[in-house]
Amino acid sequence: MSLLEIRGLRVNAGGQPILKGLDLSVDLGEVHAIMGPNGSGKSTLANVLAGREDFEVTAGDMVYRGESILDSEPEERARKGIFMAFQFPVEIPGLTNMELLKTAVDALRESRGQQKISAADFLKRARSAAESLGLDPQFLRRGVNEGFSGGERKRNEILQLAVIEPTLAVLDETDSGLDIDSVQLVAKCVDAFQS
Amino acid sequence: MPSEAVDTDPVSPHPSEFSTREYAAGFVTEVESETFPPGLDEAVVAAISQRKNEPSWLLDWRLEAYRGWTEMTEPRWAHVNFPRIDFQEISYFSAPKGDRPKSLEEVDPALLETFEKLGIPLHERAFLAGVEEEPASAVAVDAVFDSVSITTTFQETLREHGVIFCPFSEAVEEHPELVRKYLGTVVPRRDNFYAALNSAAFSDGSFVFVPKGVQCPMELSTVFRINARNTGQFERTLIVAEEGASVSYLEGCTAPMRDENQLHAAVVELIALDDAKIKYSTVQNWYPGDAEGNGGIYNFVTKRGACRGRNSKISWTQVETGSAITWKYPSVVLLGDNSVGEFYTVAMTNNRQQADTVTKMTHIGRNTRSTIVSKGISAGQSSNAYRGLVRMDRRAAGARNYTQCDSLLIGSESAAHTFPYIESRRPDAQVEHEATTSRISDDQMFLCRQRGIDPEKAMSMIVNGFCREVFRELPLEFAVEAGKLLEVNLEGAVG
Structure with a gap:
């Protein structure tokens, strides 16, 4: 079982589709680099994984250790072991x-x-x-x-x-x-x- | 003789009908009390004075204040709303039955338990709220229950240093010359409507006298507890620091949860002579009323310090989380050359609470300096007003003021108002005023939550951070307490 399994993930921000069917599988101990031009949705993916509310997941699922985390609050995800290093850390x-x-x-x-x-x-x-x-x-x-x-x-x-x-x-x-x-x-x- | 408790369970929990918010101090103590019937007239004033065995000069002083009060009208200019108070419906004196206990052993156990439950041990042992036990953290406590002081700790130790710390009534009996010399010299009897009312009807409070050259060896603290129903509390506190003396004093306030409003109209006077320093801290946690705005304390007090001497310093720190209405401006009159006035405040309002507070700094002496740091937090449907006056007299050559006024809004129905007044008669006086209004940002909340922290805890951490500059002015034990109070008061503000 993968640590993280993202399947057919579609995400809107402000009504605009940003992620249009993303699949990704991450195993324990692996390092993945996600690359793409500005505006391609890298930060959106990070934020959606961490549970930020400004984004709307319209299709697909994110399964972490065998459980969907789509409905988990940000603090619950953090307690399961998900961490996000912010691009623009706030004061x-x-x-x-x-x-x-x-x-x-x-x-x-x-x-x-x-x-x-x-x-x-x-x-x-x-x-x-x-x-x-x-x-x-x-x-x-x-x-x-x-x-x-x-x-x-x-x-x-x-x-x-x-x-x-x-x-x-x-x-x-x-x-x-x-x-x-x-x-x-x-x-x-x-x-x-x-x- | 101490009075007997009428109930075997003397400190009974209050019925849970007001449990919409956690107000841990909201219990009622069942003690047999002697309470005057409602109403105020010259006979009542005389009865209060007689009950306290006061000399005739003080009775005359009270009556003069009473006559002044009858000629005055209630001020309505504050940014607060409340129905007209019927001053004849209030009882002006309530005390547990029996004579004032002569030692701790004579104190009614129900009263001791009350203060114990509030986290204020009246036994003379180290006062601990922090981490480790060390005698240096001992705090002398004067415990005032309704209209009278129950006991004062560490009086012996303080006396050895020449420091007088006692209930106001005791000071009138034992040090009448000092009381007479200073009483009403900072807040005159007819200063304002509520000060006049207090001067006529004041009950108990603390008296502190630190003689020339003495650094008070421990923190002094008065704990005010309103217990009786339909009773006003009219505390009177007077603190004098002679030449070169210094003292740090803290007051804490709580009251039971009741669904009618109660009036607390105090007068506090501070006097600092040459090179003297007075630090006065308040952690005010009067019952704020329920979420719909029923009940709670009207906290209408007059607090003023006079820096009479050269190089003297008066520093006020207040953390105001309680009361239905907080209406006060602890002030400093800077008379002595080079004297310093400081005012640090956190005022937090939630639900239907209202606050109109901050300070007045009056610069008269040369090279006088003042600093005002105000942190206002409004949540729920509350209203929080900053009102500050900085006055530069024409004699105040080289005077300087710095004011920082920060407001934090939580939710979309709360309000923050700022009313700064600057009156300068000196072209060379420097007056700086900085103000900000902000909200807790989604980014800040998200950062905390992403690290695994509950939204409630996250908000309280962010609000505590906002208040840090003020909290660090408090003695350590009380800074911890203040942080916890904010956390409790913020309950229900997330969302």
Whole structure:
């Protein structure tokens, strides 16, 4: 059984058809690169997978681990292990990266019947993830993407990926806006995630 | 003698008819109380004064205020709507029966349990809301139940440092010269309609005196609890910091859920002499009424601080989540040269709540500075108004003000209003005003949800982030409490 099976997926945005019958099968451990010109629906696919409400699925199905996720809320999909790295990560002023991550990790653990992570364990995990991305641990205390450069925002998405440890990650143009060194670091991190 | 509880289960849960929202402090305590019949006249004023064994000068002071009040008319200019209040329908005094307990052992267990249930232990042990136990987090508490103070903790420890922290009535008996010297000097008896009413009928509140050069060794806190039905609470608080002294004071407020409105008309006066610092924080969680707007507290208070001395500083921080109507402008009169006034506020309204609040900064001394940071959050069908006055007197050479006023709207039926007033008589005064109005964006919500977080939790995190600048001004334990209150108050706002 595939990890993810997309069958005949048709999606409209603002009444316009964007995806017109997409099929895709992804197995655990595989890496797929989805390519296409601007406006061909790459981001739409990522958003639809993550459960964004602005899109209307008109036909087809998305089956994750044998279950359709079409009717699942975004947070339910996340708890099943689906992660999306945003192309344009949004700012949440005043909410620290640390709080967002700790709350996310606890929500995911709770959904699996696990106890909350201890503050010490969490801090260790978050700091080591930050270091492997070449980010100062102080980064964790800043507001989510607040005043971040484009590159910092992208690295922050990968930091979240590394801390949350999902099963399926959809990276929406994570490499764009990163300098060469950052691409290297991010790539290393993604490789580590894959194994 | 402490009074006896009439019920074996003294702190009974309130019937669930108002359970549309979780207001954890909404229970009623069954105690036998002595409550004056409704109505206010000179005889009632005299009876309150007599009940408190007040000296004749204070009775005269009250009567003068009462006569002033009868000549005044209710102000109607605030951006709030409420039916006319019948002041003769309100009872002006209610106290648990019996004399004021002389020690904690004499306090009615039902009252102790009430405060315990509100998270305020009245035993002198470390006050913990945070993570680890350390004596440094001890907070001295004055617990006011309806019209009287029940007990005040850590008085001995404070006395060793020369700090006076006691119920207002006790201060009148034991330190009459101090009370007489400062009472009404910041908020005059006839300052406004509600201040005059308070001056005539005030019941209890706290008195704080920090002598010259003393840094108060712990946080001081007063917890106000309205319990009796149809009773107004008219608290009177006076805080004096002499030359070089400093003190941090916090008040918290709760009331049972009742389907009629209740009036809370307080007067708070702060006085800071040369180089003195007063930090005054409020976490206001009066019952806000139900989702349809029935019941709740009318919170009409006059709070004002006077920076009388050079280099003095008064800082107000308020987190207003409760009350049906919040109508108050904790202010600072900056008289001393180089004195500093600060005002940090979070005002959150939901359902049918209304708020018209923020501050007045009056610059008179030279090089006086003030900062106003206001975060207004409106959800449901509520209305939240920022009203701020910055006045630069012609003597205020080099005065500066910075104001930041941010409004956050949740849902499509809530309203945010901004009424900034600037009066400057100095060409060289600097007044800056920045304002923003925003909504919680779908992108922000989606980011949190994509990370596995419930929409309710996501919204509360985003709102808490919006308030961070203000919360960080609060003592740590109370910042945690304030965050939780916002979360509870936001309930039902998602969607």
